Amino acid sequence: MTRKLPYSPGDIFAVPLRDHGYALGVVARADGKGIVLGYFFGPRVESLEGLPQVRALEANSAIKICRCGDLGLIREKWPVVGRVESWDPAQWNVPEFCRNGDTRVVYDGDSLAISREERLDSRECRLLPQDGLEGTGFVEIKLTRLLGA
Template sequence: MKKLTINNGTVVLVPVVPAGFAIGVVIRADGKGRAVGAFFGPRVNSASDVNASELQLESAVLVCRFGDHGLHTKRWPMIGVIPSWGSAPWHVTKFSRRHDNPDLCYVTEYDESLNVISEVVLPAAEGKALPDEAQYGSGVVEAKLAKLLQ
């Protein structure tokens, strides 16, 4: 069986209950199961409802690290690519997670291959606007999007 290649800039449909799909963009995939994506609403019914050229990172309802199982099983159909894909507007961002001290947080930065390049402890307020550092399974991404797109 041929291994599925997931290219940066790939646009996917993510099923959300009770019906429809969220739109996703694979910002980076390392080919080893790790990916970073941006996900958008409102819900759509099919690929024909998606205009990839209108998607912008700033309008994502969710940016997260995720496992690529949904892509490999084709539960998340790949429907195209962002026109004129370039990494500049679709950068791998920094992520934050809780520290034992509620006044602090960890901020982790990844390189383009999704390897950690730095981790620092900062005041919690500085990490508040950053996405959560956890890596979600594809089912968790679906559940989060279903809640966000109610």
């Protein structure tokens, strides 16, 4: 029996930062088995109380894009706080990622499974998001660092 997930592509969620406040994220894709492609945004939001309408986020404004586990969403530690207005997955693509400094990794847009890997010049590879599957805590720490105090 498949259980209903408490999130879906297009949902906006809040990620608690390790010092104070929150970053916002968007579920761009989900494989239904625990992996989410998330787009993450600043600036830091101090409180979810009276959070303004957050539906106007745009993919090209993300400060971080990664594949991550959905435990924060499942346990509602990363609460869903809204939905992208006029959700269109084509506007929130699955980017190519860089692995080990010289390998381009391309994921399938539906299953988030690897569709191909190929060697890439290291200078080009550095321009891509880092490949890997990040845990909830790692994402929180990374966003805390990116958004500073």
